[in-house]
Structures are given as C-alpha cells and as structure tokens.
Amino acid sequence: MSVTTASSASFKMSTITCSCGKVKLTLPNAVPKFRCGCCCTECLQRAYIGSNGKLPAAVKNLEEPVDLFYVDSQIMKPDSETRAQLAVFKLNKADAPNVNLRATCCGTVLCTQHQEFHAPHSMATFNNLRPFLKCEFAKVPKSKSNLWTMDWPAGRSEALALKEKSTRGEALPQIFDVMTALEEKPITDLISALQIEASTKPENSISYAELRDGMEVKIEKAFFDESRAHLPDRKP
Numbered sequence: 001m002s003v004t005t006a007s008s009a010s011f012k013m014s015t016i017t018c019s020c021g022k023v024k025l026t027l028p029n030a031v032p033k034f035r036c037g038c039c040c041t042e043c044l045q046r047a048y049i050g051s052n053g054k055l056p057a058a059v060k061n062l063e064e065p066v067d068l069f070y071v072d073s074q075i076m077k078p079d080s081e082t083r084a085q086l087a088v089f090k091l092n093k094a095d096a097p098n099v100n101l102r103a104t105c106c107g108t109v110l111c112t113q114h115q116e117f118h119a120p121h122s123m124a125t126f127n128n129l130r131p132f133l134k135c136e137f138a139k140v141p142k143s144k145s146n147l148w149t150m151d152w153p154a155g156r157s158e159a160l161a162l163k164e165k166s167t168r169g170e171a172l173p174q175i176f177d178v179m180t181a182l183e184e185k186p187i188t189d190l191i192s193a194l195q196i197e198a199s200t201k202p203e204n205s206i207s208y209a210e211l212r213d214g215m216e217v218k219i220e221k222a223f224f225d226e227s228r229a230h231l232p233d234r235k236p
C-alpha cells in the first residue's frame with residue numbers, strides 16, 4: 001500500500017482515516033512496528049462498533065482475524081476541527097485495559113491502546129476494516145501470528161491455518177491464550193516490539209496519552225452479544 005498525498009510523500013508519514021473522511025490522523029512513522037491477527041471478542045466487538053454492525057463479511061464470519069498494526073503512539077497534532085470529532089471509550093466495563101479512540105462523525109474506531117501492554121510507546125490500529133477505517137502506511141510488515149484463538153471455534157482456527165498454508169506457504173503460529181504464552185517467542189517478540197520508543201517525534205506531534213488528556217472515557221457496551229455469539233461452549 002502506498003501513501004499518495006503530496007504532503008506525506010515528502011515526510012513519509014502514515015494516515016488513519018474514518019469512513020466519512022472528516023477525521024484523518026497522521027502518524028509521523030509510516031511503518032508499523034509489528035503486525036498480527038487477533039481473534040479476540042474485544043477486537044470483534046470493536047469492529048462491530050466501528051462499522052455500526054456492517055463489518056466486512058470475512059471478519060464477521062470468522063474467516064479472517066482482525067489484522068492488527070502496532071504503531072508508535074505518536075500522532076501529528078490534529079487541528080481543532082478534527083479534535084472536536086474525537087472521543088474515547090472502554091469496552092463494557094470501567095476497568096477494561098484498552099482505551100479506544102473513535103471518530104464521533106461516523107463512529108469509526110480509529111485505534112486502541114492497552115494500558116498494560118501497549119502503553120506508553122505503542123497502540124494498535126486495524127488494517128482490514130475498510131471501508132470503515134482506512135489505514136495507509138508506506139510499508140507494512142508481514143503478520144507474525146494469530147492471537148487469542150481460544151475465542152474462535154476450533155473449526156475456524158483450523159480453516160484459517162489451512163488457508164494460510166495455501167496462500168503464504170505456512171500457517172502462522174496460533175496463540176490460544178496469550179496470558180499463558182507470555183514466555184513464548186511469538187509473544188516475547190510482540191512485547192519487545194511494543195516497548196520500542198517512537199522512532200520519530202516531530203515538534204508538532206503528541207503522544208496518544210496527550211491527545212486523550214481531558215477526554216471523558218465512556219463505557220461502550222454495543223454489540224456485546226453479536227461479538228460473542230460464536231464463542232465455544234466454555235464457562236468463563
């Protein structure tokens with residue numbers, strides 16, 4: 001995917017744009033630091049919320065996980081008009097670890113930051129939710145693994161591995177439960193990438209924490225059931 005606007009061509013920046021086009025965030029680093037798929041119900045719920053229920057069929061039907069780009073949590077300072085269209089929320093409960101950013105104009109969820117694993121240097125955005133969210137990066141890394149396959153029925157995870165085998169030559173490692181795999185290489189690689197400080201911090205850029213400073217954190221429960229209807233029969 002190439003960056004095509006005149007201004008970003010010279011600066012090599014990347015952009016995240018909402019579905020109606022009113023909100024465009026510009027990130028000074030044009031290259032994500034890590035990429036993986038995520039099968040977790042929170043990512044699916046965010047996809048439902050950000051598309052107002054009209055998420056891409058492949059994501060909705062669990063044919064592909066949400067394609068996560070982990071990027072520097074550094075953003076070019078948005079103008080006041082853009083800032084007025086930004087809001088933050090947590091999923092389902094006040095102590096949820098992810099702080100999500102959305103565009104209030106159309107509801108697109110732009111990015112999220114896990115306060116334990118991503119903060120302070122990183123955040124995640126979602127590459128396969130077009131046309132609701134458009135990520136434009138100069139260069140994208142290859143996906144390294146698929147996280148949280150415990151939230152998918154086994155048949156779906158197996159189908160995903162088969163599809164990857166035929167399209168990329170090998171199936172990516174599937175991390176059934178990230179919390180029990182913290183010492184395993186796919187997760188230690190991810191965690192080390194998240195700890196890399198932003199490679200560039202231009203003068204007129206701010207961190208995600210600075211951007212959301214003073215914004216009220218709403219609790220969003222929409223599409224809770226829809227994003228969990230497929231869960232394997234398992235006691236929580």
Ligand SMILES: [Zn+2]
Nearest residue numbers: 018020105106
């Ligand atoms: Zn919008």
Ligand SMILES: [Zn+2]
Nearest residue numbers: 038039040043
């Ligand atoms: Zn997830």
